[in-house]
Amino acid sequence: MKLPRISGExxxxxxVKAGWSVERQRGSHVVLYKEGTGIVVVPLHRELDRGTLRAIIKQSGMTVKEFAELL
Incomplete structure (x- = not known):
């Protein structure tokens, strides 16, 4: 499945819809936490690079399809 072009926000x-909570922010990077899964760092860029978005989705333990349904 092709990745959508989305912002960090x-x-x-x-x-957050998938159960993650914003833990903290340092500069332009937001750290999200989910019990039993760990942490994911998301840069607050206007448009995330496809590789960066794919890495975020992989770290969150979701598939691209599951993530796209939450948008």
Whole structure:
């Protein structure tokens, strides 16, 4: 499945819907935490690079399809 072009903010909103919570922010990077899964760091860029987005999705333990449904 092709990855959508989204911003860091949109990625964070989708992760929050999936049960992640914003732990902290340092500069332009937001750290999200989920019990039993770990942490994911999302940069607050206007548009995330496809490789960066794919890495975020992989770290979250979701598939691209599952993530896209949350957008």
């Amino acid at each position: 949109e990625a964070i909103k989708a992760l």
